[in-house]
Amino acid sequence: MALILPCLTRAAMRLMFAMIFGTGIASASDIRFVTETYPPFNYLENGVIKGSSMEQVRLIAEGTDISYSVEIMPWARALATAEHEPDVCVFTAVHNAERDQKFKWIEPLLKSRTILVRKAGSQVAPRTLEEAKAFVIGTQRGDFTHDLLRNNNFPKIDLATDLVLSLKKLMSGRIDLVPISEKYYDKLKRDGEQIESVLTLAEDTYSIACNRGVPDITIAHMQAVLDNLIADGTQRRIFAAYGVMAEEGKTN
Template sequence: MKVLSLILSLAAAPVAAADIVHFTTEDYPPYNFRVGSEIRGAGYDQVLLMMEELKIPYTLEMMPWARAIALAQSEPMHCVFTTAHIPERDKLFRWVEPIAVGRNFMVAHKGSGIKVANIEEAKTYIVGTQRNDYTQTLLENEGFSKIDLATDLKLTLKKLQSKRIDLMPISEQHYMELQEKGEELEAQFVFSEQKFAIACNANFPEDLLARMQGALDKLIADGTQAEIFETYNLRYSNFGMIAAKP
């Protein structure tokens, strides 16, 4: 695993290790993803601009989601993004938000013949998602009994394409990107809506959290966040229009 070190040095005396913020993230386009050796994405860009504004030293590493969120939950100076802020996670972390607001569609492989209009109808099928992702929690809370777990989103998508699973939840933006690339996917219904955020350890310093929130608020207020969304073609469509290409 290649670690992307992005440690910013302060002009003053050396910074203690306890004062360095450690960010973890996953490969989850369009919010954070790799292009060669670089990390990009709508969530990633916002984190960089926030930390540059604050002149706070930090590290950032991309890794499997289960490990990324576990570190933020167990290590005091760790934060993970882009994290869905769902009720089950609310008390586990301290939050800087919103990085984005999004929806998930329940999708099937085009040509599979599967047609489901709601959660109850979808429960009769095998539904795949990545392990420890918030969609796993949503599926379990809704009473899905046939849940197939993979290590990441790409593997789940491969399972759907090879018909090893019947359905999977996927973000609206990523679904639209895959549609434009010619992937044989078909949205069935809106599965969930959620706020995306930076989730920091429950013992993360309050004053530092407040400064990070202030930096994000500034990105939102001055239009920078909207510009980032435009850069990554983030757009929110009516469900009936999602299959249309721009």
């Protein structure tokens, strides 16, 4: 169960965890965080990794007093690295049934809907998910949306190495629809991308997914820091800074 903490100093949090677990936080692991280019959550700008999820990961790592590094790579590789290599965590990962037992989870970095989008002006206009199955849907290899489409028996799935390539295919007419986060869709629209929302595919919790070998004490401490970021309004302020709208009635 996640610990929901009041606003605490780092020293107070360290003392609380020493009392709860009977040990100091010095036993916490060094963590290698891996991610992909997926603005506004995580992306590279002038050689610096930024984004609403990156800011939270940085604060979580600093609040947990762990040594850490962050690396951007293709999503399928990032997910596989976190699953198979010790002391690795991947973000921003959707927590779904297929991944649940493969990782330890810190969440939520955000909650969002996944929607199907089309090129603006396209005649592709399914009114239901069943109707959408008649069209070619593009997504990236290893992404949760691939599992989602397969589990819902979508027959025409086009796989790309990353989401940017899928969107390029969409704009060139090579595919009909692409599933993306609603918050990413909002950013693309603000940036002037000529796309339109068609249907809601799913509602999702986006998280940090850690290798099963990461110690429970480290997971618990990172979760407690994230809980505190949510409780004191820091997460919402980060969302505002990156143009990520929090959902009505949600704490994140």
